[in-house]
Each structure stands twice: as structure tokens, then as C-alpha cells.
């Protein structure tokens with residue numbers, strides 16, 4: 001079974017959106033998977049996703065309101081096959097926690113699914129308006145779609 005972890009800063013905007021979108025697409029494609037998300041800052045631990053993230057996904061029939069923010073933990077390296085980060089800060093943070101090359105091979109920028117090797121950031125929408133959340137949603141949706149296509153080809 002495929003096990004995928006998304007990582008962002010607060011685990012209330014970008015990574016819970018990616019988690020919800022990918023879980024929905026994998027379910028529709030009949031692909032068994034575990035999808036989760038976490039963050040690196042403790043400000044929002046235990047909180048629901050941001051109301052704007054809940055709203056933009058609800059519009060597309062995806063309910064992410066059950067997620068509760070949590071921090072990255074070392075055992076995530078064992079529990080997941082792929083660890084997708086949203087930007088270079090998370091990449092640095094996860095790499096710092098890695099214990100060996102096996103851990104490091106699991107880590108990648110999520111947007112590299114669309115533009116391999118470019119290490120592009122999904123911009124943090126938290127300080128911006130609903131439109132920023134719509135843009136992030138569209139980016140994540142496109143990357144999730146491409147990821148599911150890739151997985152479908154390899155199984």
C-alpha cells in the first residue's frame with residue numbers, strides 16, 4: 001500500500017489540502033493508500049484546517065474539516081514511502097531530521113511531480129486572501145492529478 005505524507009509549516013493550509021485532494025483522487029482511482037499531513041511549527045497543533053482551506057475544498061466536494069494539525073515526527077520516516085514538502089523551508093527541516101540516505105530518498109518537493117527537479121514552492125497562502133487559497137488549491141489539484149496518473153502507470 002502506498003503511504004504518502006505531506007509537510008508544510010502549520011499543517012492547517014497547504015498540507016491538509018494536498019492530503020484531502022490526493023486521498024479523494026486515489027479513492028476514485030481505486031488505489032489503496034494511506035495519506036497524511038503534518039507541520040513543523042507548533043502554533044496550530046490540534047487545530048482544524050484554516051477555515052479558508054476548508055471552504056475552497058468543500059466547494060469541490062472534499063471535506064478536510066476532520067484533520068487535526070500535528071508535528072512531523074521521526075517515525076514518519078518509517079511509516080511513509082514518500083514525504084512531499086511544500087517549500088524549501090520544509091525541505092531543509094525534514095532533511096535535518098533524516099537519519100540516513102533511505103530517509104532522504106523519500107523526501108521531495110511536491111511540485112516536482114509537475115516540474116521535475118525545479119524545487120518550486122507552493123506559496124504560503126496563510127497571510128493572504130481567499131484568492132490565494134484558490135490558487136494553491138489549483139496548483140495542488142494539478143500536482144495530485146499528475147501524481148495519480150504516474151502511480152496508475154506503475155501498478
Ligand code: 4NP
Nearest residue numbers: 008009010011012013014126
Ligand atoms: P501552512 O500555512 O503551512 O500552509 O499550514 C501556515 C499556517 C500557519 C502559519 C504559517 C503557515 N503560522 O505561522 O502560524
